[in-house]
Amino acid sequence: MIVFHNVTYRHPRDEVPVLDGISVTIPAGQWVSVIGPNGCGKTTFLKLIGGLLAPSGGNITIAGTMLTRETVHDLRRKIGIVFQNPENQFIGQTVADDIVFGLENRALSRETMRARLAEYAEKLRIGDLLHRHPHTLSGGQMQRASLAAALAMEPEVLLLDEITSMLDDEGRRSILRLIRQLKTEHKYTIVAVTHEVDEMLASDRVIALSDGCIVADGPPKTVLADEALCGKLSLRLPMARRLALALHARGYDVEQVWDEKELMNKLW
Amino acid sequence: MRMTMPLGRYVDTDSPVHRLDPRAKLIAMLLYAAVVLMISSLRGLLLTALASAAVMALTRVPFKVYLRSLKPLRWLIVFIFLFPILFQQGWPDGIVQGTVTAGRMVLFIVFTAILTFTTRQSQLIQALEWLLKPFRRFGVSPEKWSLMMNLALRFIPTIVEEAKLILKAQASRGVDFAERSWREKASALITLLIPVTANTFRRAQELTDSMEARGFVPGMPRTHFHELVWNGRDTVFLLGCVLFMALMFMLRFWTGW
Amino acid sequence: MVIRLDRVTYRYEAGRGRSSPPVLTDLSQTIEGGHFVVICGPPGSGKSTLLQLLNGILIPSEGSVSVFDYHIQAGQKLRRPNELRRRVGLVFQFPERQFFAPTVREDMIFGPLNFGMTREEAERIVTDVCRKLGIRPSLLDVSPHSLSGGQLRKAAIGAVLAARPDILVLDEPTCSLDSAGRDELLQAFRRMCDEDGMTVILVTHRLEEVLPYADEYVVLNEGKIVFSGDAVQLAARAEELETLGFAVPAVIRLLISFSARHGADLPIEALGRRMFDAGVIAQYIDDVMRGRDRRDEDDDAARPLCRYGLAGAPA
Numbered sequence: 001m002i003v004f005h006n007v008t009y010r011h012p013r014d015e016v017p018v019l020d021g022i023s024v025t026i027p028a029g030q031w032v033s034v035i036g037p038n039g040c041g042k043t044t045f046l047k048l049i050g051g052l053l054a055p056s057g058g059n060i061t062i063a064g065t066m067l068t069r070e071t072v073h074d075l076r077r078k079i080g081i082v083f084q085n086p087e088n089q090f091i092g093q094t095v096a097d098d099i100v101f102g103l104e105n106r107a108l109s110r111e112t113m114r115a116r117l118a119e120y121a122e123k124l125r126i127g128d129l130l131h132r133h134p135h136t137l138s139g140g141q142m143q144r145a146s147l148a149a150a151l152a153m154e155p156e157v158l159l160l161d162e163i164t165s166m167l168d169d170e171g172r173r174s175i176l177r178l179i180r181q182l183k184t185e186h187k188y189t190i191v192a193v194t195h196e197v198d199e200m201l202a203s204d205r206v207i208a209l210s211d212g213c214i215v216a217d218g219p220p221k222t223v224l225a226d227e228a229l230c231g232k233l234s235l236r237l238p239m240a241r242r243l244a245l246a247l248h249a250r251g252y253d254v255e256q257v258w259d260e261k262e263l264m265n266k267l268w
Numbered sequence: 269m270r271m272t273m274p275l276g277r278y279v280d281t282d283s284p285v286h287r288l289d290p291r292a293k294l295i296a297m298l299l300y301a302a303v304v305l306m307i308s309s310l311r312g313l314l315l316t317a318l319a320s321a322a323v324m325a326l327t328r329v330p331f332k333v334y335l336r337s338l339k340p341l342r343w344l345i346v347f348i349f350l351f352p353i354l355f356q357q358g359w360p361d362g363i364v365q366g367t368v369t370a371g372r373m374v375l376f377i378v379f380t381a382i383l384t385f386t387t388r389q390s391q392l393i394q395a396l397e398w399l400l401k402p403f404r405r406f407g408v409s410p411e412k413w414s415l416m417m418n419l420a421l422r423f424i425p426t427i428v429e430e431a432k433l434i435l436k437a438q439a440s441r442g443v444d445f446a447e448r449s450w451r452e453k454a455s456a457l458i459t460l461l462i463p464v465t466a467n468t469f470r471r472a473q474e475l476t477d478s479m480e481a482r483g484f485v486p487g488m489p490r491t492h493f494h495e496l497v498w499n500g501r502d503t504v505f506l507l508g509c510v511l512f513m514a515l516m517f518m519l520r521f522w523t524g525w
Numbered sequence: 526m527v528i529r530l531d532r533v534t535y536r537y538e539a540g541r542g543r544s545s546p547p548v549l550t551d552l553s554q555t556i557e558g559g560h561f562v563v564i565c566g567p568p569g570s571g572k573s574t575l576l577q578l579l580n581g582i583l584i585p586s587e588g589s590v591s592v593f594d595y596h597i598q599a600g601q602k603l604r605r606p607n608e609l610r611r612r613v614g615l616v617f618q619f620p621e622r623q624f625f626a627p628t629v630r631e632d633m634i635f636g637p638l639n640f641g642m643t644r645e646e647a648e649r650i651v652t653d654v655c656r657k658l659g660i661r662p663s664l665l666d667v668s669p670h671s672l673s674g675g676q677l678r679k680a681a682i683g684a685v686l687a688a689r690p691d692i693l694v695l696d697e698p699t700c701s702l703d704s705a706g707r708d709e710l711l712q713a714f715r716r717m718c719d720e721d722g723m724t725v726i727l728v729t730h731r732l733e734e735v736l737p738y739a740d741e742y743v744v745l746n747e748g749k750i751v752f753s754g755d756a757v758q759l760a761a762r763a764e765e766l767e768t769l770g771f772a773v774p775a776v777i778r779l780l781i782s783f784s785a786r787h788g789a790d791l792p793i794e795a796l797g798r799r800m801f802d803a804g805v806i807a808q809y810i811d812d813v814m815r816g817r818d819r820r821d822e823d824d825d826a827a828r829p830l831c832r833y834g835l836a837g838a839p840a
Contacts, residue, residue: 038674038703052477073485081481084701088471089478093390093422100493102482107491114493135425138568153482165701168568168730169772195703234705239733239775239803246807260775264782267810430622436582437623440615441685442607442639459635462625466670 001028001063001157001189002049008057009044017056018044020212026205028063028156031183031190033200033220036209037233042193045209046159049191050081063156077106080150084162086142087134095137096121096130099149106153116152124148124178140171147178160192164199176202197238200224201258208233221258279385283328284501286386290395292502293383296509300379303516304372310364312520313371319512320375320382329385337381338374345370393417394496412486423471431464527692527724528556528579532588534599535574547586548574549748556741558691559722561715563735566745572728573618575745576694579726580613581606592692611640614690618697620681624669629680632669636688647687654683658713675706682710693717695727699734707731711738733774736801744769756800760793776801789813 004024010017018041026032034042047053048060051072060067062075083089092098096117103113121127124144134142143163150158160179164172180202182188192199200206206223208216210232216223224230224237237245240260247267248255257263280286285293307313324334338345349370353362383392393414400410438459439445445456484490536547549571556562564572577583578590581603590597595609603609614636617623626632630651637647655662658679664672672680682698693714699707715738717723729735742759744752746769752762759766763773763781780800784791792800792809799805 037705047477050481052480073483076481076483079481081478083474083478085474087426088474091419091422091475091479093418097390097493101479101484104490104493105483105485105488107489109491110493110495113491133425134422135429149482162701169732170567170730234703234708236704239779242803243776243779243806243810246803247810250807250811252811260779260782264779264786267783267814268786433617434623436577437615437617437620439606440580440582440610440617441636441688442610444607459623459625463623466624467622 001030002026002191003061004048004058005061006058007048007055007060009041009048009053010056017212019048019209021058022212022214023058024207024214024217026189026191028189029187030205031203032192033203033206034191034193034209035195035200035206035233035235036215040209041212042209043161046081046161046191046193049157050079050159051076052081077153078156079159080153080155080157081159082143082146082150082161082163084165086139086146086166089146090134090142093133094131095126095134095145095148098134098145099152102149102153116154120148120152123151123182138171139167140174143167143171143175144178147175151182155188157189157191160190160194162193162195165195172196197224197235201238277384278388279329279333281328283326283386285323285327285382287501288386288505289496289498289502290387290391291398291496291498292506293387294392294395294399295506297379297383299509299513301376303513304376304379306516306520307368307372308520310368312516313368313375315519316375316516317371320379323382324378327382327386333385334378334381338377341373341377345373348373389421390418390494391496393421394492394494398496419475423468427464427468430467431460434460434463526555527558527593528554528726529591530554530578530588531591533578533585533590534587535571535578535583536586547748549578552588552748552750554743554750554753556724556726558724559718560724560740561718561738562724562726562741562743563732563739564726564728564743564745565730565732566751569747570745571748572745573696576615576696576726576728579692579694580615581609582615607640611688612690613692613694614685614688616682616685616693616695616698618700620685620698621669621677623681624677627668628666629669629672630665633665633680633684633687636684640688642688650689651683651687654686657717658683658686659709675702675709678702678706679710690723692724692726695725697728697730699729699731707734711735714738732772736774736776757793760791760800774801776806780806783810783813787813 002025004022007019007022008017009019022045034045036042044053048055049062051067054069063078065071065075067075090098091101099117099120100113103116108116117130121130124147126141126144126148129137129141129145134145137145147163164175167175176196176199179190179192183190190203192203194200200220201224203220206216206218206220207214208223208229216226216229224235224241229235230237236242238258240263241258244254244257244263247263252267254263254266257266303316307316324331349366352365352369353359356362357365387395396417397410397414400408400413404410435445438456443456443459445453530552533549533552534547535549537545552575564575566572574583578585578597579592581597584597584601584603585599587599589599592609592613595612597603597609624632626635630648633651633654634644634647637650638644642650651665652662654660655665660676660679660683664676664680669677669680678698682695686693695714698714699710702710711734714723714725714727718725718740727735736756739756741755742752743750744759744766751769752759752766760777760780763777767773780791780793783789796805796809
């Protein structure tokens with residue numbers, strides 16, 4: 001679905017590249033978490049896929065078509081992006097206006113817009129928020145609205161840039177539940193930049209970036225089992241996992257356990 | 269929890285006036301302004317006031333809400349009333365003049381309130397965009413103007429909120445915004461203006477990314493979710509306004525009222 | 526006791542003689558000096574309002590707030606607010622958004638200068654603050670805009686610390702930072718408590734990350750304090766707080782679940798703050814599973830302390 005061929009990106013006046021010779025293939029339907037310290041190029045990686053930035057070297061292919069200035073407008077139809085700051089991506093004066101903004105840009109008919117608005121408002125459970133001004137919404141509500149806006153355009157790829165980092169715990173959990181649910185209902189390809197270990201564990205694959213290069217790439221449990229990497233990125237494993245590892249060191253047969261309930265059952 | 273001035277706020281009472289096309293209301297506003305400017309007698313004032321009261325009643329917005337819209341300017345209105353009495357014709361001839369001039373101001377404010385109470389801001393902007401269309405030949409882009417106005421209305425509350433927060437933050441760091449000297453006041457203001465401006469630019473950058481990501485290309489044709497539908501009742505309303513205007517015109521210039 | 530809230534109620538002025546519902550209702554709380562206090566609660570529970578009452582940005586509608594010997598009474602105007610604000614440093618959420626000076630250094634000395642310090646003093650303190658927070662000195666003379674997210678956050682917090690407050694109050698200081706950044710900051714705050722006797726009060730949503738550092742927890746809900754105490758007491762009332770929408774930390778869930786199934790006592794009292802260390806919990810579980818818990822009954826007093834790494838003995 002998404003292929004990076006030796007992609008390099010540097011800021012116009014910088015010598016040091018933000019991304020250096022990245023090659024990676026993301027198949028359709030995969031949920032990828034992109035992790036790494038701030039400044040390692042995660043957001044740049046995402047923006048390159050979305051065509052908001054152009055690579056300094058190498059090229060990017062989406063669904064078989066190479067991403068160029070000519071093809072970007074059409075390829076954008078396949079991609080929905082939700083950014084980190086709930087406030088600054090919200091364009092409409094009401095939630096409904098914001099959701100239809102993208103649909104208006106695609107010159108869809110009013111009937112189609114109305115249908116999509118109803119469908120995705122229902123899916124993301126924001127039906128009662130449709131006429132609210134964003135100023136009256138919480139961060140979590142705004143992010144759900146922005147997700148609805150991205151999904152209403154019926155993309156194949158979802159790019160999520162730390163969408164929960166500015167939210168409180170409850171907001172974060174509800175968004176994660178939502179994405180899990182959406183993933184089971186529809187085969188979106190998801191590329192999500194995140195710091196949260198529980199989001200990583202919910203995804204199919206974790207790619208770790210550091211200083212512009214890929215330093216780890218694999219299933220979440222494999223990547224997170226790398227202690228050196230976790231130390232370098234200051235990733236703290238969930239308590240259940242840390243406890244399982246500590247108990248395993250004391251001779252208990254819980255090496256493969258990550259889940260709280262499973263751990264308790266094994267100790268019973 | 270922010271409080272806007274009553275003048276700018278939409279009041280949802282679902283009246284016949286609410287259901288009028290915003291373009292009709294906007295044009296009516298312009299005609300009304302012309303009428304108000306023409307008033308020069310108590311009789312003219314009374315007639316216009318009666319017509320306005322009729323429209324106000326139709327809006328189903330409580331009378332005291334309209335009164336509240338006058339509140340911020342109440343002293344100005346009092347001053348305008350007193351001005352002819354004190355400085356022009358004196359007492360008691362000045363009373364008529366004062367009443368008429370102050371009355372005109374009150375009517376104008378009240379009609380603006382009728383417009384803003386019964387029309388959603390986005391509808392008003394759509395109406396304005398439509399009205400600007402004939403000016404395209406002069407290089408005006410109605411779409412750009414309406415986009416700008418919509419974004420302004422979207423972000424003004426947010427930016428105001430942020431400014432309040434920054435004020436508090438700087439006060440917490442010892443900035444006294446009630447400084448007496450002008451120089452200190454100016455430097456205190458800088459600690460507010462620079463961050464708000466810088467943050468606004470950053471917002472604009474993120475906003476642009478979001479718009480681009482959602483397929484916005486300036487100049488490319490796009491559809492509109494909200495449509496303005498002109499009905500028979502809009503034509504009737506507008507005709508009524510035109511007739512009223514013609515009536516006032518006649519009264520003013522032919523009978524000297 | 527450095528802060529005392531006495532029956533504080535706060536409501537926004539609605540004007541026109543109407544009163545809006547109170548944001549905080551009849552709050553009473555004392556905070557001891559040198560403690561690391563965490564304030565948490567669902568959105569809209571009044572946490573940010575509470576913080577702003579501590580340095581006089583907001584004045585209570587009823588009741589009073591006392592900070593050291595400075596007294597704020599409802600309905601009274603604040604006298605010499607800077608006296609209070611020098612001693613209570615308040616850091617708002619996303620503090621980096623307040624930067625206005627051309628260099629980081631200029632912004633950091635701004636506060637101290639306002640509070641009457643000389644430039645030399647201010648610069649000296651700024652150097653010290655940078656060391657405490659782990660800000661590279663070379664970053665002081667660049668524009669704030671060229672700093673990375675984590676460094677920027679530290680610099681903004683440093684700007685408030687530069688005024689040498691006795692109490693540091695922060696609204697979600699770790700919000701949107703990466704894991705490394707969050708850890709660094711919390712550790713720095715803990716060090717300031719331990720080494721400099723600073724009182725740290727912070728609002729957070731992420732309870733898990735502050736568990737190893739905080740001394741005391743205050744839980745707000747709908748403008749009222751529903752819990753106030755240390756981690757041990759928090760763990761004891763965890764289930765009750767859960768019904769209020771409070772997220773019980775995983776470790777407490779695990780301990781409660783395990784202890785219930787195995788009929789062992791909750792070791793919370795014995796473990797104290799060490800209970801958030803996976804190794805310590807594993808040791809406890811191991812002990813219970815192997816029945817060691819029941820065997821050494823005569824060794825009651827010494828056992829919990831040595832075994833779980835307290836009182837100087839290694840874990």
